[in-house]
Amino acid sequence: MDIAAPSAANGRVLAAKAATIRDVAERAQVSVASVSRVLNGSDAITETTRQRVLDAVEHLRYVPHVGARSLSTSRTDTIGVILPDLFGEFFSELIRGMDLAARAHGKHLIVSSSHGDTEETLAALRSMRGRVDGMIVLSPHVRAANLAADVAGRTPVVLMNGGVDETGRPSISIDNHGGAVTAVEHLIATGRRRIAHIRGAQGNLEAEVRAEGYASALVDQDPIIVQGDFSQASGHRAATALLALTERPDAVFAANDMMAVGALLAFQEAGVRCPEDIAVVGFDDVPIAALMRPALTTLRVNIAEMGRRGVERLIGLARTGSGADPDTACEIVRPLLVARQSTAAASTAGLNPD
Amino acid sequence: MDIAAPSAANGRVLAAKAATIRDVAERAQVSVASVSRVLNGSDAITETTRQRVLDAVEHLRYVPHVGARSLSTSRTDTIGVILPDLFGEFFSELIRGMDLAARAHGKHLIVSSSHGDTEETLAALRSMRGRVDGMIVLSPHVRAANLAADVAGRTPVVLMNGGVDETGRPSISIDNHGGAVTAVEHLIATGRRRIAHIRGAQGNLEAEVRAEGYASALVDQDPIIVQGDFSQASGHRAATALLALTERPDAVFAANDMMAVGALLAFQEAGVRCPEDIAVVGFDDVPIAALMRPALTTLRVNIAEMGRRGVERLIGLARTGSGADPDTACEIVRPLLVARQSTAAASTAGLNPD
DNA sequence: CTGTTAGCGCTTTCAA
DNA sequence: TTGAAAGCGCTAACAG
Numbered sequence: 001m002d003i004a005a006p007s008a009a010n011g012r013v014l015a016a017k018a019a020t021i022r023d024v025a026e027r028a029q030v031s032v033a034s035v036s037r038v039l040n041g042s043d044a045i046t047e048t049t050r051q052r053v054l055d056a057v058e059h060l061r062y063v064p065h066v067g068a069r070s071l072s073t074s075r076t077d078t079i080g081v082i083l084p085d086l087f088g089e090f091f092s093e094l095i096r097g098m099d100l101a102a103r104a105h106g107k108h109l110i111v112s113s114s115h116g117d118t119e120e121t122l123a124a125l126r127s128m129r130g131r132v133d134g135m136i137v138l139s140p141h142v143r144a145a146n147l148a149a150d151v152a153g154r155t156p157v158v159l160m161n162g163g164v165d166e167t168g169r170p171s172i173s174i175d176n177h178g179g180a181v182t183a184v185e186h187l188i189a190t191g192r193r194r195i196a197h198i199r200g201a202q203g204n205l206e207a208e209v210r211a212e213g214y215a216s217a218l219v220d221q222d223p224i225i226v227q228g229d230f231s232q233a234s235g236h237r238a239a240t241a242l243l244a245l246t247e248r249p250d251a252v253f254a255a256n257d258m259m260a261v262g263a264l265l266a267f268q269e270a271g272v273r274c275p276e277d278i279a280v281v282g283f284d285d286v287p288i289a290a291l292m293r294p295a296l297t298t299l300r301v302n303i304a305e306m307g308r309r310g311v312e313r314l315i316g317l318a319r320t321g322s323g324a325d326p327d328t329a330c331e332i333v334r335p336l337l338v339a340r341q342s343t344a345a346a347s348t349a350g351l352n353p354d
Numbered sequence: 355m356d357i358a359a360p361s362a363a364n365g366r367v368l369a370a371k372a373a374t375i376r377d378v379a380e381r382a383q384v385s386v387a388s389v390s391r392v393l394n395g396s397d398a399i400t401e402t403t404r405q406r407v408l409d410a411v412e413h414l415r416y417v418p419h420v421g422a423r424s425l426s427t428s429r430t431d432t433i434g435v436i437l438p439d440l441f442g443e444f445f446s447e448l449i450r451g452m453d454l455a456a457r458a459h460g461k462h463l464i465v466s467s468s469h470g471d472t473e474e475t476l477a478a479l480r481s482m483r484g485r486v487d488g489m490i491v492l493s494p495h496v497r498a499a500n501l502a503a504d505v506a507g508r509t510p511v512v513l514m515n516g517g518v519d520e521t522g523r524p525s526i527s528i529d530n531h532g533g534a535v536t537a538v539e540h541l542i543a544t545g546r547r548r549i550a551h552i553r554g555a556q557g558n559l560e561a562e563v564r565a566e567g568y569a570s571a572l573v574d575q576d577p578i579i580v581q582g583d584f585s586q587a588s589g590h591r592a593a594t595a596l597l598a599l600t601e602r603p604d605a606v607f608a609a610n611d612m613m614a615v616g617a618l619l620a621f622q623e624a625g626v627r628c629p630e631d632i633a634v635v636g637f638d639d640v641p642i643a644a645l646m647r648p649a650l651t652t653l654r655v656n657i658a659e660m661g662r663r664g665v666e667r668l669i670g671l672a673r674t675g676s677g678a679d680p681d682t683a684c685e686i687v688r689p690l691l692v693a694r695q696s697t698a699a700a701s702t703a704g705l706n707p708d
Numbered sequence: 709c710t711g712t713t714a715g716c717g718c719t720t721t722c723a724a
Numbered sequence: 725t726t727g728a729a730a731g732c733g734c735t736a737a738c739a740g
Contacts, residue, residue, distance in 0.1 A: 018508065020733055031711040036735060061507055063484040067424030068733035071716045091446035099467045108485065110464045113453045130417040131462065153415055154372065261645060288642050291615060374717055385727045390719055400725065422717035425732045
């Protein structure tokens with residue numbers, strides 16, 4: 001069988017329009033089905049055919065049309081990630097982990113960041129519907145997280161909202177309560193007796209849970225809580241307020257590292273020594289934590305790992321058709337205490353013997 | 355005209371399969387063409403029709419199939435972003451800026467991060483081909499950047515490789531040379547006379563250009579260059595090496611902030627005072643820079659703005675069919691000197707009078 | 709092992 | 725203003 005009709009398209013590799021699977025089939029003298037098979041590594045194909053196809057692909061610089069493929073397979077091989085307005089290290093680590101996992105499964109990541117409020121988050125979610133096989137939604141706002149799962153419709157969703165999940169939806173979250181308890185227990189173990197807490201933003205789920213954890217771990221003392229908003233500046237203000245108390249605390253647990261840093265600087269400026277006069281613990285273990293002087297004791301969360309898990313989880317959901325095993329609905333990541341100078345024991349040297 | 359055949363599909367909103375444009379048309383008693391028109395805000399449509407369609411969409415929770423749309427329009431409304439292994443703040447700021455711009459144009463962002471070498475970068479690029487209308491490629495490797503543009507084929511590409519573009523390809527880059535010159539001039543202006551440079555990773559374009567800038571700005575002195583790799587640890591090592599010199603420098607320009615931080619810590623440990631004995635300048639203005647004691651003088655780049663410009667640029671290219679205006683092929687972003695304590699003048703107090 | 713062919717869901721002329 | 729119908733490029737079921 002000769003070439004039926006060596007269409008004019010042949011040889012016009014440099015033409016304006018992209019080659020299609022049909023062009024490849026024609027050039028390789030095989031059917032489009034065979035081309036498809038080779039490209040999808042399916043079944044058994046003669047080595048000869050395979051080579052012919054690959055050569056043609058090469059020559060024509062053929063790139064499959066993803067839309068068309070998605071149309072026939074009803075998959076997009078894409079995962080959507082919806083993020084709130086995240087700061088530096090957290091953001092990049094998270095994406096790094098997610099990207100790693102996604103790539104390992106041949107998936108792509110489509111991200112939408114900087115969503116402040118619930119409305120924005122939902123809008124982003126809506127605009128992603130249909131482009132992705134599943135989504136990972138990070139939202140510190142209680143309401144948003146659950147609404148998100150609704151808006152998503154049939155698209156599987158994994159929540160990473162930092163709170164324990166009451167609705168039984170698939171989610172991954174940090175053990176904020178446990179972390180806070182660990183922080184307070186560490187302070188108590190190192191001899192502190194009057195521990196204050198600088199809490200995170202009002203209405204933020206993680207802030208809430210950390211504050212609860214703090215309060216629940218106290219012994220022989222009432223909670224001393226100052227409002228912050230996770231910013232360094234708010235930590236500075238809060239610390240200043242604490243120094244003004246008639247009975248000064250001898251330790252501070254800040255709901256995140258940036259506020260702890262702010263507090264540290266405030267203490268330095270006020271001539272209050274850390275850790276001698278007052279100990280400080282943060283949360284997150286951002287890079288600055290180790291660089292501060294005194295180096296900051298904090299709770300480390302493996303963010304990249306969390307991102308990786310999120311993706312694995314989602315892919316699992318998508319495969320099993322969204323029917324999550326209720327037992328493992330909410331996966332918890334435990335933070336690790338990293339003890340540094342800022343909580344060195346008040347020691348036996350008679351400091352703050354209280 | 356009555357309902358021709360109220361197909362069984364009607365009312366089965368909760369069925370397993372997603373609604374198609376046909377379902378909507380049927381329910382709204384109009385043609386699919388009209389539905390399409392309403393959804394794309396095109397032409398003129400009777401208000402009645404429009405409402406009927408919107409109602410149907412609502413009822414059926416209809417979400418257009420992106421793949422199908424892409425198949426007929428041959429657009430994806432998606433921009434690909436290929437990133438090297440970026441650290442914290444830079445990464446998130448960049449994505450923030452890009453996302454903002456993309457959203458403003460109704461585009462989505464698909465990212466692929468953590469690509470160390472050229473091969474990985476190209477692989478990522480290849481896997482994105484066909485899924486995107488254009489790509490933004492960040493790569494510090496000279497070779498990769500240009501290869502990328504080739505591999506991309508007809509897909510428009512904007513390069514952000516940190517080097518001046520010799521090939522006339524559309525690109526956006528930081529004025530690394532100018533920044534380095536600014537740094538050195540600032541040191542000279544504040545009375546330093548023996549300025550050393552801790553350079554960035556071998557083979558990294560930005561490292562190269564900053565080192566050149568440094569050398570070119572020196573007056574009455576030969577270059578003193580120590581190799582680093584952009585990591586804090588390498589900065590520490592380099593600084594230690596500098597202290598071992600018989601003729602110690604009285605200032606150090608590090609190719610990035612992390613190395614400057616490492617150097618600062620090394621000096622502290624060695625009992626060398628900054629800025630009294632030695633001044634330090636970094637590059638990037640990462641958040642830590644302002645938090646160090648002494649706070650680090652550095653060159654600030656508006657990363658988010660750079661990301662935004664990249665996207666705007668790409669969208670422009672895609673519209674005009676990739677024919678870039680050669681005059682504006684390479685857009686330069688100038689860094690801004692932020693003077694802090696680490697370069698406070700050696701003053702008239704007789705310190706390091708040389 | 710390979711080819712034929714029927715859709716996948718949407719946009720877009722072309723007519724009416 | 726609206727509808728009918730022809731693809732867009734690919735996959736997968738079915739025949740051979």
